[in-house]
Amino acid sequence: MSDPLFEVLEIVDLEIDGPINRDNRELMSPYVWRDGEMWRLLLRAVPDGMEPTGRIWCGESTDGIRFTMADEPALAPSIEHLDIGGCEDPTLIEHGERLVVFYTGVDRSGAAEMLWASGPDAASLEKHGVAYSCSKTEKNTKEASVEIGDDGVWRLFFEYSRDDRSWIGLTFGPSPTGPWDDRPDPIEPRPNKWDCYHLSTGPLLREDDTVIMFYNGSTEDARWSIGWARFKRDCRTLIERCDEPLITPDDRDDDGDEEAPEDRAIAFANSLIVDGDLIYLYYSHNDRVPCRATLRRRRG
Helix, strand or coil: CCCCCEEEEEEEECEEECCHHHHEEEEEEEEEEEECCEEEEEEEEEECCCCCCCEEEEEEECCCCEEEECCCCCECCCCCCCCCCEEEEEEEEEECCEEEEEEEEECCCCCEEEEEEEECCCCCCEEEEEEECCCCCCCEEEEEEEEECCCCCEEEEEEEEECCEEEEEEEEECCCCCCCEEECCCCCCCCCCCCCCEEECCCEEEECCEEEECCEEECCCCEEEECCEEEECCCCCEEEECCCCCECHHHCCCCCCCCCCCCCEEEEEEEEEEECCEEEEEEEECCCEEEEEEEEECCC
16 A cells, blocks of 8 residues: 555665674664764664663764764663663754753663763763653653754653553653653554554654654554654644554565564664655664665655
8 A cells, every 4th residue: 555645765774884793683773863964873782692681872974874883882781770771762852062862771670761861972971860750651661752842842752561562652841851741642552453552652753834753553463563643743633644554574674684583573763864855764673673764755
């Protein structure tokens, strides 16, 4: 089925060079942004053995595909209980002359919480602790997507867990740490659809008086695909939502890689860059390969 708003022109794997490849076989959650002529990247890398669950590395590129990573991670687990188990899911906001990074910290028990850090650049981030504690989650609060409105209000979408399922929540606040004013969930799972069971946030695209989220949804067997939902500019009112996924795990072939996880079928959106009529959507394939899909907005 053809998508009414977007067409996918191309999907390519990112090329990741540097010491990040030495001990890490699973690369995911690519957050890409532009800095003048350079493309910058934050990327979660999971060490062999899965302890901890990840570190966040930064890198740079001249073309948005081939990235050279730094020698050391930008955010790594510390002896503090908030992220001793891992650092995951980076989302970056340029705020004044500083960068604000929301990320997931995994504690000693394996529970995840929304943390934040900031700094003049991605290689000089200082951790600040909890950004948002969700009152309705049972275990995990993670995967930030942020829209700062023209009124200066921070609109924070996030993933949370309840009844062994993932949901998308929404809260408003005046700063990266609130105080937060929780709002009703912006979208719900849909029976008999590709997003009938789990939901998670994805990158946001401003278009005139609307905001489009490229969100992640799955079936009960955790087959994750990428779709979109369009909201009014205030992010509270849903206008429309795709019927079929825009990108599925089948849209990128593993090429017979014997190390591909057998129990994962995942396409998971993380960030986007707008370049004229094109949208570069960065996503993770099967929690191990960072990819870039080139989209074009359909007109008329």
